Amino acid sequence: MSTASEYIESVLEGLKVRNPGELEFQEAVVGVLDSLAPVLEQHPEYQEAAILERIVEPERAVHFRVPWVDDEGKTHVNRGYRFQFNSALGPYKGGLRFHPTVSASIVKFLGFEQIFKNALTGQQIGGGKGGADFDPHGRSDQEIMRFCQSFMTGLFRHIGHFTDIPAGDIGVGGREIGYLFGQYKKLANGFEAGVLTGKGLDWGGSLIRTEATGYGLVAFTREMLKTRGEDFEGQTVSVSGSGNVAIYSIEKLQQLGAKPVTISDSSGWVYDADGIDLELLKDIKEVKRGRVADYVAARPNAELHTDGSIWSVPVDVALPCATQHELNGEDARTLIKNGVKAVGEGANMPTDAEGVEVFEASDVLYGPGKAANAGGVAVSALEMQQNSARQSWTREDVAQRLDDIMVNIHAQCVDASERYAGNSSDYVTGSNAAGFVKVADAMLAQGVL
Ligand code: GLU
Numbered sequence: 001m002s003t004a005s006e007y008i009e010s011v012l013e014g015l016k017v018r019n020p021g022e023l024e025f026q027e028a029v030v031g032v033l034d035s036l037a038p039v040l041e042q043h044p045e046y047q048e049a050a051i052l053e054r055i056v057e058p059e060r061a062v063h064f065r066v067p068w069v070d071d072e073g074k075t076h077v078n079r080g081y082r083f084q085f086n087s088a089l090g091p092y093k094g095g096l097r098f099h100p101t102v103s104a105s106i107v108k109f110l111g112f113e114q115i116f117k118n119a120l121t122g123q124q125i126g127g128g129k130g131g132a133d134f135d136p137h138g139r140s141d142q143e144i145m146r147f148c149q150s151f152m153t154g155l156f157r158h159i160g161h162f163t164d165i166p167a168g169d170i171g172v173g174g175r176e177i178g179y180l181f182g183q184y185k186k187l188a189n190g191f192e193a194g195v196l197t198g199k200g201l202d203w204g205g206s207l208i209r210t211e212a213t214g215y216g217l218v219a220f221t222r223e224m225l226k227t228r229g230e231d232f233e234g235q236t237v238s239v240s241g242s243g244n245v246a247i248y249s250i251e252k253l254q255q256l257g258a259k260p261v262t263i264s265d266s267s268g269w270v271y272d273a274d275g276i277d278l279e280l281l282k283d284i285k286e287v288k289r290g291r292v293a294d295y296v297a298a299r300p301n302a303e304l305h306t307d308g309s310i311w312s313v314p315v316d317v318a319l320p321c322a323t324q325h326e327l328n329g330e331d332a333r334t335l336i337k338n339g340v341k342a343v344g345e346g347a348n349m350p351t352d353a354e355g356v357e358v359f360e361a362s363d364v365l366y367g368p369g370k371a372a373n374a375g376g377v378a379v380s381a382l383e384m385q386q387n388s389a390r391q392s393w394t395r396e397d398v399a400q401r402l403d404d405i406m407v408n409i410h411a412q413c414v415d416a417s418e419r420y421a422g423n424s425s426d427y428v429t430g431s432n433a434a435g436f437v438k439v440a441d442a443m444l445a446q447g448v449l
Helices: 004-018 023-033 037-042 044-048 051-055 104-121 141-158 174-188 209-226 244-255 278-287 292-298 329-337 353-360 375-389 395-421 427-446
Strands: 060-069 075-086 092-098 126-132 164-167 236-239 262-265 268-271 303-305 317-319 342-344 365-367
Touching: 004 023, 004 037, 004 051, 023 104, 023 353, 023 427, 037 044, 037 395, 037 427, 044 051, 044 427, 051 427, 060 141, 075 092, 075 104, 075 141, 075 164, 092 104, 092 174, 092 375, 104 126, 104 375, 104 395, 104 427, 126 141, 126 164, 141 174, 164 375, 209 244, 209 317, 209 342, 209 365, 209 375, 209 395, 236 244, 244 278, 262 292, 268 292, 278 292, 292 303, 329 353, 353 365, 365 427, 375 395, 395 427
Parallel strands: 092 126, 092 164, 236 262, 236 317, 317 342, 342 365
Antiparallel strands: 060 075, 075 126, 262 268, 268 303
């Protein structure tokens, strides 16, 4: 048998041949497999059962045409995807992303990451992801509705509450989940509440689902800071993005006495030295669907930047909550030079491969997305539990369960970091190893599938 490192190398070579040009997917797989040599050394049975070869191959991929008609009567065609990556721990679970950058490579990287993230939640959910290369920006409600209906017409036969449970991601929020659910209900001829999560509160949604990723991110980062005897009180924090992950991270940060000072979107990034005005941000983004430039118009002391990097602002903690590859090696070096203590990823793969290396070589507490942003999907799983029991839990109940899950994920990372990296603060190795071992053991138990 080859050594663990040789085995990993040969799987990565095969991956590149079988998935040519899919750079994001390749990067995500390298990011996980690079952590696994010590795990495979302790578990030769994984290599014997070809767990790596199997885990990098989606169990099923659906790729479908999404035709729709705009308000002027013009027909458009988008491409819809659902990658059902791994069902060893439960039904496929993961969001849908509607964004012009969506491609097979992007959905596969997200689906692959989702396997390990979902494993860390301990909620018995497998990994999947989907989306479309549709740009919702500037589209009317009617256009969004027609797009969602067409998307669900292509997807509905492949999902179900025991099979695959989609949810939101970038470009898919409460409005889109409503239209998607309505079309599913019509096509399936049944009110199958547990088939989608992120639903409205009166028709099967869970309290705290909207806030969950942001609240969970702050809880995970709080746990990292605690290992160094610190907390959020009085800390200055940069947050990127201005969607629900950023908004509810900012809300929780303010509750804990921290001062978030930045936000961003594709129109630029904002520095508000007085601290972000949360009510104003919510009004612009959640009510008016506006841009961060509108924030600056209403807050004369805030600065709008259309060049330079949001990560050049000196802060104690940085929370990238926008999208993949928004923080590169140079940004990581700048943050470290300016004294950052912790980085928690609210987005999926926001730090590029060089940035991760820079953080790993430093003593910054670096919490990768698959652990730090797992609160969203964790509360999705709590929504599924409430749907199965036909119950609606209280806000306090869901918030407490979410916090417990994030504390537990942090503890699993520390434990696996000690076991496989020989120190307690390698959250990259910790999150990859802890998630992988659960999935690999379930795959072994269930046979060659
Ligand atoms: N899209 C979110 C994520 O990246 C949430 C998925 C879900 O709730 O299923 O984990």
